[in-house]
Amino acid sequence: MNEFEWEELEAATENFSPWNLISKGSHGRVYRGILNNGKHVAIKKQSSGLQDSSKIENEARLLSSLHRNSCLVEFLGVGHDGSNNKLVVMEHMPNGTLHELLHSPAMPPPTWRKRVDIALQVANGVRLLHGSNPVPIVHRDIKSTNILLDSNWDAKLADFGLSVSLASDNDATLPAGTIGYLDPNYNTPCKLSTKIDVFSYGVVLLELISCREVMDVRRSPTSIVDWAVPLIKQGRFLEVCDKRTRLQPHLDRKNIICLLSLAARCVLPVESLRPSMGEIVATLEQSIRFPLTTVGFIRRAILNTTSSTAVVKKCRRIIVKKLVLMVTS
Structure with a gap:
């Protein structure tokens, strides 16, 4: 588990400035920050006055046990404040919730x-x-x-x-x-x-x-x-x-x-x-096996067929009908 120095996290968030506050809940507050290497991160810190740190401890323990996956927010490591309370460092998600x-x-x-x-x-x-x-x-x-x-x-x-x-x-x-x-x-x-x-x-x-x-x-x-x-x-x-x-x-x-x-x-x-x-x-x-763009492309290609014989026209109508049924069934 990667361990961050308190001084780096404090500097990254400009001393946990309210301007860098992303969200707050009953168990902690999340701040945006920029590490020394230029990486943008989100840092979860225990709320002031809260004595129970079990939720943040639990989150750090669980995240460290999971393999990295694109469908879970990436866990980068932990830090500790001056009172030895744990902080969780994660990737920053810039587009909110x-x-x-x-x-x-x-x-x-x-x-x-x-x-x-x-x-x-x-x-x-x-x-x-x-x-x-x-x-x-x-x-x-x-x-x-x-x-x-x-x-x-x-x-x-x-x-x-x-x-x-x-x-x-x-x-x-x-x-x-x-x-x-x-x-x-x-x-x-x-x-x-x-x-x-x-x-x-x-x-x-x-x-x-x-x-x-x-x-x-x-x-x-x-x-x-x-x-x-x-x-x-x-x-x-x-x-x-x-x-x-x-x-x-x-x-x-x-x-x-x-x-x-x-x-x-x-x-x-x-x-x-x-x-x-x-x-x-x-x-x-x-x-989503048949992406909308692909189906639309196929449908347009069929409709734009240049041949005008009665047989081709009939086949064209049948294929279009089957395509529509395929994506609506």
Whole structure:
């Protein structure tokens, strides 16, 4: 584990200046910084006055045990302040959080294809945790504010302060998470399982497609799950969609139906009926097997065929019809 000197981290953040504060939570504050080698980083520091450092200690321990992966925020090392409290140093994600992308009025809404890409990137990150050796890891706080965007607008899972391994001593681990994303079944320590992450991921999918806040007291129902799932069951998929993003009826509809159907399965009350993260990844990969740009290119090539014989025209119509069916089935 790489160890950073306190003086370097202090200089990198200009003495942890409020101007460099990226975010703050109940367990710590995250600051942007520039190391001596010019690398831009994010540094998580325990909040002032907080005595319990277990969440940051846990995050450092867990991140150091994981192999580097493009779907998880990169862990660079640790440092210690003057009171010997641990700091976590990670890569800086310059484009903020998924929550900001979806809900900030200043941000243009993502395309439908970009939403599918983000859904797959996050799913791959969670699958990596669930497939961790020797024991699966449960994130326990999957939500849009814990999904960060890099310089290419690719999504990475972050904030592992509440994460735990599925070890035998977890009978003493109290349930934790964020209201709205938290699995209602996770109400006792013995209920800990990878399926609570699946539930939270399903809520993120609903948020990703609708751009509705997960808990919105101005609306009825307040919960995004209670609002969206009945509409999905009735086949009213388009009513759940973000109205700001233009829809290409044949091509985008396939991806939207895939995401919303998957989300409805993820938030099923019966845990055993929820898909695994491996199944979720496979479903999403199947959904984007025929990229929209490729299908569009093929379709245009067929339509632009110069021959005008009746046989070729008929074949052209059949092929176009099959292409449309292929991406909407």
